Amino acid sequence: MDEKDLGNDLAKVLIPEADLQAKVRELAAQVDADYDGKDLLLVGVLKGAVMIMADLARALHSPASMDWMAVSSYGSGTKSSGVVRILKDLDTDILDRHVLIVEDIVDSGLTLSWLVSNLLSRGPASLEICALLRKPEAVTADLDVKYIGFDIPNEFVIGYGLDYAEKYRNLPFVGTLAPHVYGGDGA
Ligand code: 5GP
Ligand code: MG
Ligand code: MG
Structure with a gap:
């Protein structure tokens, strides 16, 4: 799926495919340098991280292991509650492992x-x-994120793994949707 397939459903492309790919290579180089000689386990958070996980893993020079977790954090609202449920746990025992979420x-x-x-x-x-x-x-969260791709404005984004109602994950770029897609203008 690409820009032209979205027609007027797309509001704008926020991060083009080439920028995403360049950034992922940059992140992979940092990870390679930091984990040099270490046995690395990548833990992807389903489903949104599928694209970044696949591209990051392929850009690494080390034979990193890959495992997945699925968690649910949203109740009926659109904001995180902080109450998280494990839908799928790791297959791997991470005791004494070097883990990168x-x-x-x-x-x-x-x-x-x-x-x-x-x-x-x-x-x-x-x-x-x-x-x-x-x-x-x-930024206000008490969370140390070591590797960050892009800081973005406070807009709902889709593409490159991110969904709206389970759709648009298969876009190669990150963008925003036109209001009519959300039913916002009655269209
Ligand atoms: P947090 O707990 O940090 O508030 O929420 C993180 C999760 O909410 C993300 O992993 C993602 O699944 C979802 N999320 C947050 N913002 C967006 C957004 O702009 N677009 C999409 N598609 N999902 C988002
Ligand atoms: Mg996520
Ligand atoms: Mg989602």
């Missing part, structure tokens, strides 16, 4: 804060976070 976006940071304390209780050798996107509110 790979996330699509940090908004309130509540989901990641919960995930960090959950994973820390399992005794990893180290635990860091890589997030492709960060919204302004995340």
Whole structure:
């Protein structure tokens, strides 16, 4: 799926594909340097992190392991509650492992804060976070995100793993949707 397939559903492209790919290569180079000689386990948070996880992993020079977690943090509202449920746990025992959480976006940071304390209780050798996107509110969260792709404005974004109602994850760029897609203008 690409820009032309969206027609007038697309409001704007926020981060073009080439910028995403360049940034992922940059992040991979930092990760390679920081984990030199270490056995790295990438933990992708389903489903939003699928694209960044796949591209980051392929850009690494080390044979990193990959595992996945699925968590649910939203109730009926549109804001994180901080109450998180594990929908799919890791297959891997992370005791004494070097773990890097790979996330699509940090908004309130509540989901990641919960995930960090959950994973820390399992005794990893180290635990860091890589997030492709960060919204302004995340700055106020007590969360140390070591690797960040882009700081973005406080808008709802889709694409490159991020969905609206489970759609648009398969866009190669990050963008915003026109209001009529949300039913905002009655269209
Ligand atoms: P937080 O707990 O940091 O507030 O929420 C993080 C999760 O909410 C993200 O992993 C993502 O799934 C979802 N989320 C937050 N902002 C956006 C956004 O702008 N677009 C989409 N598609 N999901 C978002
Ligand atoms: Mg996510
Ligand atoms: Mg979502």
